[in-house]
Amino acid sequence: MNNVENKVARNRRFDGIFAIIGLLSTMVGMIVLTALILDLATAGASRLSPQFFTSFPSRFPAQAGILSAWVGTCFVMLVTALTAVPMGIAAGVYLEEYAPKNWLTALIEINIANLAGVPSIVYGLMALGLFVYQLKLGQSILSAGLTLALLILPIVIVATRESVRAVPGSMREAAYALGATKWQTTRDHVLPYSMGGILTGVIIALSRAIGETAPLITIGALTFIAFLPDSPLKAEFPFISFEWLWSPFTVLPIQMFNWVSRPQAEFHLNAAAAGLVLMVMTLAMNGIAIYFRYRFRKRIKW
Amino acid sequence: METNHAGTGYLTTQAQVQSLATNKTIQKIRERIIEFAMFLCALSSIAVTLGIVGILLFESWNFFKHVSLLDFLTDTQWTVLFENPRYGILPLVTGTVVTSAVALFVALPLGTTIAIYLSEYANNRVREILKPILELLSAVPTVVFGYFALLFVTPLLQSILPDLPGFNMLSAGIVIGIMIIPYVSSLSEDAMKAVPVHIREGSYAMGATRFQTAVRVLFPSAFSGIASAYVLGFSRAVGETMVVAIAAGQQPNLTLNPMEGAATITAYIVQVSLGDLPHGSIAYQSIFAAGLTLMCMTLLFNIGGYLLRKRFREIY
Numbered sequence A: 001m002n003n004v005e006n007k008v009a010r011n012r013r014f015d016g017i018f019a020i021i022g023l024l025s026t027m028v029g030m031i032v033l034t035a036l037i038l039d040l041a042t043a044g045a046s047r048l049s050p051q052f053f054t055s056f057p058s059r060f061p062a063q064a065g066i067l068s069a070w071v072g073t074c075f076v077m078l079v080t081a082l083t084a085v086p087m088g089i090a091a092g093v094y095l096e097e098y099a100p101k102n103w104l105t106a107l108i109e110i111n112i113a114n115l116a117g118v119p120s121i122v123y124g125l126m127a128l129g130l131f132v133y134q135l136k137l138g139q140s141i142l143s144a145g146l147t148l149a150l151l152i153l154p155i156v157i158v159a160t161r162e163s164v165r166a167v168p169g170s171m172r173e174a175a176y177a178l179g180a181t182k183w184q185t186t187r188d189h190v191l192p193y194s195m196g197g198i199l200t201g202v203i204i205a206l207s208r209a210i211g212e213t214a215p216l217i218t219i220g221a222l223t224f225i226a227f228l229p230d231s232p233l234k235a236e237f238p239f240i241s242f243e244w245l246w247s248p249f250t251v252l253p254i255q256m257f258n259w260v261s262r263p264q265a266e267f268h269l270n271a272a273a274a275g276l277v278l279m280v281m282t283l284a285m286n287g288i289a290i291y292f293r294y295r296f297r298k299r300i301k302w
Numbered sequence B: 001m002e003t004n005h006a007g008t009g010y011l012t013t014q015a016q017v018q019s020l021a022t023n024k025t026i027q028k029i030r031e032r033i034i035e036f037a038m039f040l041c042a043l044s045s046i047a048v049t050l051g052i053v054g055i056l057l058f059e060s061w062n063f064f065k066h067v068s069l070l071d072f073l074t075d076t077q078w079t080v081l082f083e084n085p086r087y088g089i090l091p092l093v094t095g096t097v098v099t100s101a102v103a104l105f106v107a108l109p110l111g112t113t114i115a116i117y118l119s120e121y122a123n124n125r126v127r128e129i130l131k132p133i134l135e136l137l138s139a140v141p142t143v144v145f146g147y148f149a150l151l152f153v154t155p156l157l158q159s160i161l162p163d164l165p166g167f168n169m170l171s172a173g174i175v176i177g178i179m180i181i182p183y184v185s186s187l188s189e190d191a192m193k194a195v196p197v198h199i200r201e202g203s204y205a206m207g208a209t210r211f212q213t214a215v216r217v218l219f220p221s222a223f224s225g226i227a228s229a230y231v232l233g234f235s236r237a238v239g240e241t242m243v244v245a246i247a248a249g250q251q252p253n254l255t256l257n258p259m260e261g262a263a264t265i266t267a268y269i270v271q272v273s274l275g276d277l278p279h280g281s282i283a284y285q286s287i288f289a290a291g292l293t294l295m296c297m298t299l300l301f302n303i304g305g306y307l308l309r310k311r312f313r314e315i316y
Helices: A002-047 A050-054 A067-098 A103-115 A120-134 A141-165 A169-177 A182-211 A214-218 A252-260 A265-299 B014-066 B069-074 B090-121 B124-139 B142-160 B169-193 B197-205 B210-221 B223-239 B242-247 B265-274 B282-312
Strands: none
Touching (some): A002 B124, A050 A067, A067 A103, A120 A141, A120 A214, A120 B223, A120 B265, A120 B282, A141 B014, A169 A182, A182 A252, A182 A265, A214 B265, A252 B242, B090 B124, B090 B223, B090 B265, B090 B282, B169 B223, B197 B210, B223 B282, B265 B282
16 A cells, blocks of 8 residues: 555656656747847847948958848848748638649648748759759849748748638628629638738748748858849839849848858857847747737637 | 629619629639639649759759769768869768757757647646747747857857867757757647547546656657657758858768768758859759758658658547
């Protein structure tokens, strides 16, 4: 009898210990994130000045800045968002609302699941062979934006499908009962209701794209760019220009990589400052996404 | 909108019927066009896959015209950029395998523990707070993790292991491991949550503790889902690029010792891409052969994972 009691007590004790181990393991993520941010901040804070954002890279670490990098990131993201968001939402809506149940649909679904597991650098290789050389788009902002768009397409599609699926069938039936066509139902009812979830997915996908480095290095992004792409807005008619699409470019993470891989410690300070800017951007985007998810989940009750 | 003018009383003129009919036809055509455009967007994902496979095979084919497959798989030297180039992929493969092994050594135990904790121990409030923070780990740009590995983890490890070189696979692997924890833990947690409650209750009724239930009942029941989490973690670790390119060194090195530096397949691709190689040269083609090897490794592992899942699948 005593034996059993001992055993029960021992098991209970172990159960309690495991609860603590589990909590600590879960905290590992938080600890690493804190260490990461503190490390970047202590090293990089001294370099964060307005001059850092308005200077081109330079041989002298104290004068180097991220002007061409952040401008490049903005241009590339513009191309990525304009391509991936409409395509991803359209594909997601099609698969959820329109697609007939046949082998082609099944193939597309399996394919999207598999694409999400393909290493990002492989997308870079594909873009190098296809966009840069076969389609002759060159090592340009356009190639880079399209590459990242393909990379985040599965994320946008999956997010769209999940939130479209959450719209109850009664909404659609009500619209059909009033004589709306399929597209009218989708446009006026299904999409507005699922916008919260889609937006969350889009923001997360774009934050992923901002931090991507490897595929852009593969397609031949330069690491030293001391000029800006052609301005998209012009003073004379037709006021808008697309020359910038063909411009060589660099982006923030590539600039950071370039500074990290130099042996001089002064450049590592610049890398830390650039990393801090990147972290603030991605964490802010993820924060917004989490807030959206929280708010939309609260507001809509079926 | 289009049907408004039909509703003015019961007397509908011939013209109104006519215009209603044309509106209907136009609408139908519009619906079809929209549907077709959306179908094309969905189909684009298949085009991407075909593009990836096609380009990798095409450029690798050109590569293997110059280099025999046997040399590629058995030679122990990878010196493509040297005067007397040797094309043995083995050193890059070992670099990739060692860093991934270190990463899995970190991520699997931690990820599984976290999954058990979140699904069986934590109450709702704790979970709502901890999960988003954990998932932020996968949002951090990998180049930042590379910086962290090189300039924070390596010096930290060097204070314990004074002989550790500045570039080593150990710190890169550990950081990748931490990075992929969210992938492992959240899929495993979903799998464990999906185990029906009555199985859990059966175990508790037998007097098992939460830990015993989790390890001896839930883990085996959810194993097929947990295995896919592990396979995803491995795919991420193998394909990770920036951390190894920054912290593990750029020198191909045939070794299984994580305390040394070695280039991985991905780090090699980055290294070559940074230099300005002429399109069509063997070095240019070699990155596609390296990429193809990477794809084959993930594919093999995925097939293994699939067989494992099929073998251990539990159906309720």
